[in-house]
Amino acid sequence: xxxxxxxxxxxxxxxxxxxxxxxxxSSEGEIVEGMILCHKCGRWYPVIDxxxxxxxxxxxxxxxxxxxxxxxxxxxPERVLREGKxxxxxxx
Numbered sequence: 001x002x003x004x005x006x007x008x009x010x011x012x013x014x015x016x017x018x019x020x021x022x023x024x025x026s027s028e029g030e031i032v033e034g035m036i037l038c039h040k041c042g043r044w045y046p047v048i049d050x051x052x053x054x055x056x057x058x059x060x061x062x063x064x065x066x067x068x069x070x071x072x073x074x075x076x077p078e079r080v081l082r083e084g085k086x087x088x089x090x091x092x
Contacts (some may be wrong), residue, residue, distance in 0.1 A: 001031045001050050009036065012054050016040035021047075024075045035076060043085045057086040 003021065010017040016038050025033040034047040036054065045054045046068045053060075065087045073081055073089065081089045 001034075001047050001052050002029070003031060005052070006036075009052070009054070011038035011041060011043060012056055013043055014038065014041040022075065022077075024072050033072070035072070035080070037077075037080065041085065042083065044080050060086055062087050 020037040022035040036045040
């Protein structure tokens with residue numbers, strides 16, 4: 001994913017713009033792994049293998065989202081780990 005994409009992305013749930021990007025891994029100008037945060041509704045969206053996964057809650061997979069949170073928990077804000085929507089790790 002190119003960082004410039006953030007200029008046009010809005011939260012698919014509440015339509016908030018701009019969103020915050022946390023980059024966990026990048027290569028040659030591409031964001032390989034990261035997280036997109038919506039501060040209005042508290043949702044987060046993973047960036048996996050350069051692709052932003054910005055799906056509505058009912059199309060997301062809880063096991064995959066929780067595995068992503070576990071994998072990157074040292075990089076993710078504690079608030080997201082505890083209270084992020086649609087899934088969190090509870091008490092981080």
